Amino acid sequence: MTASIPCDELDVGFDVPARPGMDEADIQTPCLVLDLDALERNIRKMGEYCRAHGMQHRAHGKMHKSVDVARLQELLGGAVGICCQKVSEAEVFARAGIKDVLVSNQVRDPVKIDRLARLPKTGGRIIVCVDDIDNVAELASAAEKHGTELEVLVEIDCGAERCGVSTTQDVLALARSIDAAPQLKFSGLQAYQGAAQHLRRHEDRKAKLDVAISMVKDAVAALKAEGLAPLLVTGGGTGTFEFESNSGVYTELQCGSYAFMDADYGSVLDENGQRIDRVQWENAFFILTQVMSHAKADMAVCDAGLKAQSVDSGLPVIYGRDDVKYIKCSDEHGVITDPKGALKVGDKLRLVPGHCDPTANLHDWYVGVRNGKVETLWPVSARGKLY
């Protein structure tokens, strides 16, 4: 009798957390909810900022991993395309019709290089980063094999202390090598200061970006002097994009989290000491969770734990409530203090997760809501695309 479980009007929950048209109150938990009005406002606002500052916006697709959000960023925000971190993510975006995809990362494994070199066959532009001269020959050889062209950026480590070269001399050597390689086009610089994005104080972020921008300017001047002027100088995230925009040297921003916001980014302060989730970007991204136990008078347990969210950047914040607080996270449970007994079993709460990127990657669906109704379901198209 194994196959005899009927699926009827209640089949929400078997494969999807919601259906378009249903009330938000009926969504199955825990799941990701997007406030579509807030999301669209964030995306339009970034588009307007970029237009006003003469910057391109290449939205970071590693944050949302969603073809639908990427299209919205093109349509409403004027984004030129997407950046992402993995070849498998680039495959998802390129195959879905995103025509300008940057893998803002190194690709070194032979199988991955081969897959990357096929991707221009989707008809779009494919860009990748290098920080090692051996990688130039690997990329050129694969592009030649597939008869494609790859655009290549030199990655500068401008303070993140991760991938990237650290001197203008190394930038020049790599740029010359790319320029000389068949099937490769030298297109500029990747210079993302990842370590500055989440610093709380505006002056601390500014100090880090002053150093980064100085490095980038030095590299750009040297490249120009060799006739290798960069077409793209790309970087910048939600915590620092104003510095890159006003630098006079960056041409493109890679902001991703601005569209969703999270609790950690939200606590970053602007130059007036205001939280950016109060004055700049709205919370558009939530985990909907349900109270599943209230066996103690002053404590509730909800159904969103470590498998519904990443706590690497802190515990989630319960949205719009200051009477209850999420204080402990285990695999499948969240413990909530409820000193006044305000919650009851079945209540649903919106959580703002600490870190949006790895949280989105845990789920299969975004449930898009507007005016209390489910308007759409979007797959997390590149969820689990790690290779």
Next chain:
Amino acid sequence: MTASIPCDELDVGFDVPARPGMDEADIQTPCLVLDLDALERNIRKMGEYCRAHGMQHRAHGKMHKSVDVARLQELLGGAVGICCQKVSEAEVFARAGIKDVLVSNQVRDPVKIDRLARLPKTGGRIIVCVDDIDNVAELASAAEKHGTELEVLVEIDCGAERCGVSTTQDVLALARSIDAAPQLKFSGLQAYQGAAQHLRRHEDRKAKLDVAISMVKDAVAALKAEGLAPLLVTGGGTGTFEFESNSGVYTELQCGSYAFMDADYGSVLDENGQRIDRVQWENAFFILTQVMSHAKADMAVCDAGLKAQSVDSGLPVIYGRDDVKYIKCSDEHGVITDPKGALKVGDKLRLVPGHCDPTANLHDWYVGVRNGKVETLWPVSARGKLY
């Protein structure tokens, strides 16, 4: 030309990280690797322990979320079945033919209760926990609707401070209510001391379990006095199972992590002060990662970050190496100190993640290896089953 990317002999990486028969060295990273010999030894060892101590083992399927590992636990370890935390996980296991499934958690949402009440139609035994008298009527009504029987345990909070009732009086009231309900069978007690499992010192775990066992004994005596002797008294994890086994009152263990091990559990000390991953359980579960950048002489960057592993219980440990150390984790990168420059781009390393459960849940596949070869690929069958 969007559909024109050919998939040929290199299609590993598009959908799967490996193929049976290939060398371990060719597995695409980052991905989960199971050392099948070590896994089988761990599973057999737990089976032997349970037989020697007269305990049932109900392996915790929320840890591995794998139908294949569950079958191995039945076949090699004599496990009676599976426990899990979500109705959607129970659906995966029950539909795959696991005949004895305990949802060791509360199920309160009406849609989830309805799905749970259909599950006995798969032909197996379905057990669930309650900590609230209202839930008894909800479960009974759903079982009646579907013409099924649900077995029900009363959950005691014996120290985890999460779900569960706290007094013998509350246990009795719930047991009576279950016993009186049509379509429900009172089957015993769920008493898992989750807060004790990871305490490093043996004497600290013992102190917590002394309290828990005393509560459970009190409840069992009271139930027996009312003619409601529990069939199952179930609990115990990898950190404490010896206490439950020797308690004289528990009948069943729920250990899960013993099969895989992780860095946090591994550092738990036995009564002789020895790490349990040295003397009791082998590391069978790894993240295979590859060095993708070594632009600084003393620092490597690998491709396993926050989307390849959960760091809620600490950073991963590089297996079998003390010359290099994983020191920083961002979304898609791990930074590794390499003071002697021992690593080079392309090198693969095995990481032991801090916490196996939420790490497994990030991946689609387990790659089973033996003697340096890929022997099998198993889906993470219940990955993302959150509802």
